[in-house]
Amino acid sequence: MRAGGSDPIREAVRLLAERRNAVALTGAGISVESGIPSFRGAQGMWAKYDPMEYATLRAFLQSPRKVWEMLSEMVSVCGGAVPNAAHKWLAALEETGVVRAVITQNVDGLHQAAGSRRVIEYHGNMEELICVFCWKRYPTRERWTPGAVPLCDCGEILKPNVVLFGEPIPWLAQEQAEEEARTCGVLLVIGTSAQVSPACDIPRIAKESGAAVVEINTEPTPLTVSVTDIHLRGSASEVLRRLLEELSMDDETSPSTPSGH
Numbered sequence: 001m002r003a004g005g006s007d008p009i010r011e012a013v014r015l016l017a018e019r020r021n022a023v024a025l026t027g028a029g030i031s032v033e034s035g036i037p038s039f040r041g042a043q044g045m046w047a048k049y050d051p052m053e054y055a056t057l058r059a060f061l062q063s064p065r066k067v068w069e070m071l072s073e074m075v076s077v078c079g080g081a082v083p084n085a086a087h088k089w090l091a092a093l094e095e096t097g098v099v100r101a102v103i104t105q106n107v108d109g110l111h112q113a114a115g116s117r118r119v120i121e122y123h124g125n126m127e128e129l130i131c132v133f134c135w136k137r138y139p140t141r142e143r144w145t146p147g148a149v150p151l152c153d154c155g156e157i158l159k160p161n162v163v164l165f166g167e168p169i170p171w172l173a174q175e176q177a178e179e180e181a182r183t184c185g186v187l188l189v190i191g192t193s194a195q196v197s198p199a200c201d202i203p204r205i206a207k208e209s210g211a212a213v214v215e216i217n218t219e220p221t222p223l224t225v226s227v228t229d230i231h232l233r234g235s236a237s238e239v240l241r242r243l244l245e246e247l248s249m250d251d252e253t254s255p256s257t258p259s260g261h
C-alpha cells in the first residue's frame with residue numbers, strides 16, 4: 001500500500017464495499033497456480049522461447065512450423081489445466097455482485113471454466129484456430145493433435161485465434177474493456193506484469209476516469225509506483241481468499257464458497 005498505515009486488505013475491502021462496481025484485469029499470474037507458466041521471469045515462456053522468433057505475426061507467416069513448437073506446448077498445457085482457487089474466488093466475487101466483469105489477457109478459458117460470466121478476452125483464446133489466408137475457423141480440438149501442425153481445408157497452416165505481437169486487439173474486446181475501465185469504481189489488477197501495450201493502458205484509463213486501482217501481485221510492477229492505490233502483495237488465490245473473507249464479514253450476504261475450497 002502506498003499511503004496511510006492501515007491494513008491494505010481492510011482498505012481494499014472498504015473500497016470494494018463502498019463502490020461495488022469493480023472490474024478485474026487479469027494476466028498470466030492468476031493461472032500460474034493452475035500449472036500454466038507465465039511469460040516473464042526465470043520460469044516464464046519467454047525464457048525458453050524468444051518472443052521475436054516465436055510470438056509475432058511475422059514469425060508465424062515466415063515459419064509457422066517453428067512457431068507451432070511453442071504453440072503446441074501452450075495448447076496442451078492450457079488444454080489440460082483446470083481453474084485454481086483464484087479463478088474461483090474471482091467468480092464468487094462476480095456472483096456476489098462485487099465484480100461486474102473480468103478483462104483477461106489470458107487465452108486459457110479458465111475464468112469461464114470457474115464460473116465467471118462476463119469475461120472479455122483481450123488477447124483471444126486457444127479454443128479456436130483460424131486460417132490467416134482464407135479466414136476459416138475451427139475448434140482447436142477438431143484440428144490439432146500433439147506433434148502435428150493443424151491444417152485448414154485450403155491446405156495452409158492454421159493459427160490459434162490469439163493475438164500475436166504485431167496483431168491488433170479484437171475491436172469489440174478493446175471497446176468493451178475500455179468502457180469497463182472508464183466506468184468502474186475499482187479496478188482489480190491481478191497477476192499481470194503490465195508491460196504489454198495496449199492492455200497495460202487499462203489501469204491508467206480507469207484511474208484517470210476516477211476509479212481506485214488495487215493491484216494483486218507477488219511482485220511490484222511498473223503500475224505499483226504510478227497508478228496503483230493499494231498493492232496487495234501475495235499470490236492471487238491467497239489475497240482473493242482474504243478479500244472475500246473480509247467482505248463476507250462486512251456484508252450480511254455472505255459470499256458462497258467456491259467448491260473444493
Ligand code: OAD
Binds near residue numbers: 028217218
Ligand atoms: P507476465 O508473465 O508478464 O506477468 C505475470 C505477472 O504475474 C508477474 O508480474 C508476476 O509477478 C505475477 N505473478 C506470478 N505468479 C503469481 C501469483 N500466483 N499470483 C499473483 N501474481 C503472480 O504475464 P502478463 O502480464 O499476463 O501477450 O503478460 C501479458 C502479455 O504478455 C500476455 O498476454 C502475452 C505476453 O506476451 C501476448 O502474447 C500478445
